[in-house]
Amino acid sequence: METWTAPSPAPTRWWVLGMRGELDLHAVRHLHEPLRGLIEARGPWLALDLSEVRFIDTTGVGLLVRLAHHLRGREGDLALIAPRGQVLRILRWTNLTRLFRVLDTADALADLATDYPPRLGRAT
Numbered sequence: 220m221e222t223w224t225a226p227s228p229a230p231t232r233w234w235v236l237g238m239r240g241e242l243d244l245h246a247v248r249h250l251h252e253p254l255r256g257l258i259e260a261r262g263p264w265l266a267l268d269l270s271e272v273r274f275i276d277t278t279g280v281g282l283l284v285r286l287a288h289h290l291r292g293r294e295g296d297l298a299l300i301a302p303r304g305q306v307l308r309i310l311r312w313t314n315l316t317r318l319f320r321v322l323d324t325a326d327a328l329a330d331l332a333t334d335y336p337p338r339l340g341r342a343t
Contacts, residue, residue: 222250225268225325232264233298233328239271242279242306254286263295266328270301275309287319300325 221239236257240246258265265286287297298320302310310316320331 222253231328232262233266233331234261234264235266235268235300235325235328237268237271241274242272242282243274243276244278247278247282250282258290258293263290263293265290265295266298266300266322266325268300268325269306270303272302272306273304275306280309280313280315283315283319296320298322298328298331
């Protein structure tokens with residue numbers, strides 16, 4: 220799994236982390252701590268660009284859910300940019316497209332409201 224940070228397309232509280240490869244057990248093992256460090260440095264409004272992620276397994280899905288919970292606990296959020304193919308199918312089949320903000324492009328970050336439901340761990 221290769222990652223990189225990218226500038227947000229417009230002035231926004233969101234920051235973008237691009238990913239390329241497979242989001243699986245091996246990748247998650249190496250991403251967990253660096254992600255926490257980046258969140259500490261850049262803030263809790265994270266947009267993951269998944270346009271170049273070609274595979275996700277249950278460990279990768281678990282990382283996304285835990286990451287959303289962590290960010291929302293810090294009054295931030297997680298957005299997923301351009302998931303495709305198998306990744307998008309898994310998100311749809313598991314109904315996780317309802318949990319995450321799923322965007323077609325990073326440009327859509329500028330239009331996001333900050334009061335997006337649902338909040339993990341909170342009754343609605």
